[in-house]
Amino acid sequence: QVQLQESGPGLVKPSQTLSLTCTVSGDSISSGGYYWSWIRQHPGKGLEWIVYFFYSGSTYYNPSLKSRVTISGDTSKNQFSLKLSSVTAADTAVYYCARLWGGYFDYWGQGTLVTVSS
Amino acid sequence: QSVLTQPPSASGTPGQRVTISCSGSHSNIGSNTVNWYQQLPGTAPKLLIYSNNRRPSGVPDRFSGSKSGTSASLAISGLQSEDEADYYCAPWDDSLNGPVFGGGTKLTVL
Numbered sequence: 001q002v003q004l005q006e007s008g009p010g011l012v013k014p015s016q017t018l019s020l021t022c023t024v025s026g027d028s029i030s031s032g033g034y035y036w037s038w039i040r041q042h043p044g045k046g047l048e049w050i051v052y053f054f055y056s057g058s059t060y061y062n063p064s065l066k067s068r069v070t071i072s073g074d075t076s077k078n079q080f081s082l083k084l085s086s087v088t089a090a091d092t093a094v095y096y097c098a099r100l101w102g103g104y105f106d107y108w109g110q111g112t113l114v115t116v117s118s
Numbered sequence: 119q120s121v122l123t124q125p126p127s128a129s130g131t132p133g134q135r136v137t138i139s140c141s142g143s144h145s146n147i148g149s150n151t152v153n154w155y156q157q158l159p160g161t162a163p164k165l166l167i168y169s170n171n172r173r174p175s176g177v178p179d180r181f182s183g184s185k186s187g188t189s190a191s192l193a194i195s196g197l198q199s200e201d202e203a204d205y206y207c208a209p210w211d212d213s214l215n216g217p218v219f220g221g222g223t224k225l226t227v228l
Contacts, residue, residue: 049219060215063214102168103209108163
């Protein structure tokens with residue numbers, strides 16, 4: 001059973017960098033065939049894809065966020081991380097990590113709320 | 119504002135059949151398969167339908183999906199109280215080179 005778990009600060013100050021980590025169990029982020037991704041959901045709103053990457057290959061960004069997003073992986077810990085720079089209140093959201101395969105997200109983390117506020 | 123259009127709300131009584139529509143364009147629904155996610159209150163989204171009409175293991179056959187042209191639909195038959203949730207359509211979008219999500223439909227079981 002594949003499981004994903006997000007972790008990171010729940011409060012970030014404006015203009016700072018939001019950093020989150022997703023720990024994966026039941027699968028390896030370096031195994032072939034799957035992309036690993038981040039998605040967010042603004043309070044009371046719909047879902048927005050942020051970024052996805054193939055560990056030994058390419059990374060794809062939502063154009064609206066590309067300039068502020070960095071994604072990386074750590075195979076020794078079977079984790080991947082998101083960094084979103086220069087945050088504003090508009091970045092307040094629940095952030096989910098998920099596994100992407102065949103164009104759909106088949107496994108999701110439980111999500112973590114990040115609030116941007118001074 | 120999503121590039122996909124879903125009705126913001128839908129409702130039905132227990133046992134009824136309800137459908138939720140999703141309208142898109144050539145670059146998303148028109149060129150790719152459609153996936154649907156169910157989000158129960160306070161929880162993460164869950165894959166409900168993939169590749170237009172396929173159900174992951176464990177999803178009841180009361181849930182079905184279809185696609186025609188640049189539109190897709192999710193049907194729920196034999197509606198149950200536990201089906202009360204938000205439902206999102208999500209095809210791939212060739213222009214974005216990534217997935218797009220509909221705005222979501224809140225289903226209320228009366």
